[in-house]
Amino acid sequence: MLPTPQWPSEDDGRRIYAELMSVSTLCAQNEFAVAYLQPVCDFLAREFSHTPEDVRHTAATEAVLNVIRHPERYDPTRLPIAAYLRMAARRDMLTLLARDGRRRAREIPLATVEEPSTGQNKRVEQADELVWSDPRIVAVVDSFTPSERITFELLRVGERQTHAYARALGWDEERPDLEVAVKRVKDRVKVRLVRAVGGRA
The missing domain is CATH 1.10.1740 (Rna Polymerase Sigma Factor; Chain: A)
Structure with missing residues (x-):
């Protein structure tokens, strides 16, 4: 507890x-x-x-x-x-x-990254041998907006609670579209990572 x-x-x-x-x-x-x-x-x-x-x-x-x-x-x-x-x-x-x-971007292997589902519920997964030190990954992480950076860090540590993202991003936790808005920014971060390493958008 x-x-x-x-x-x-x-x-x-x-x-x-x-x-x-x-x-x-x-x-x-x-x-x-x-x-x-x-x-x-x-x-x-x-x-x-x-x-x-x-x-x-x-x-x-x-x-x-x-x-x-x-x-x-x-x-x-x-x-x-x-x-x-x-x-x-x-x-x-x-x-x-x-x-x-x-720091981890220069030393930790890139785990599987999934692209958000399309209409056919399709997923794109990246090979385990790719690493955070890949210049393409470093470049996209460095180019994140503040909200994308916060979202990326929470994703990286395994945070799953919608309200944790809302609090970190400074959003109103009572907004009716909260789950959709959080999913949208999480998906945007995942898509950018996928595209950086050559995955399909």
């Missing part, structure tokens, strides 16, 4: 942040880290359940430490500190995934 984040109350959050801003002593920094690191880790565990725990912990730590190092960058009049940390942690998580994807 995925953990449920236990966030401090908004009042406690305002108090802890105020102390961090006013004195920023080691005690205040420790209090902030103790209050928020575990909830951020639990939040990422739910949002990126297929991502290794050490990667999630790194992203959570970065989000918390960035506030400790630069508390002035957070504006408490705009949103609660917990919401700010969720946004920052998600951004740091996607940055780590993108960085890891670029």
Whole structure:
């Protein structure tokens, strides 16, 4: 069962942040880290359940430490500190995934990539000997739009939940065409990879 984040109350959050801003002593920094690191880790565990725990912990730590190092960058009049940390942690998580994807693009064999089904439910599969370091693959990955890059990273780590894609892409999870929209961007990424290695569109 995925953990449920236990966030401090908004009042406690305002108090802890105020102390961090006013004195920023080691005690205040420790209090902030103790209050928020575990909830951020639990939040990422739910949002990126297929991502290794050490990667999630790194992203959570970065989000918390960035506030400790630069508390002035957070504006408490705009949103609660917990919401700010969720946004920052998600951004740091996607940055780590993108960085890891670029590294893997030069060393991991290209697994089977399927092209979306046509009217005849036809699939195109690529040979296992192709590798991410193939210049054609590297070029297409580097040319992805931000939304395609996010989708690619989630596909690569095996994410299957429609709402996980929606959250990562910043889409409204209540939109009626959510499943269709997510499938469309996933299919677009797959088609571009297939075409890059010579598969039929």
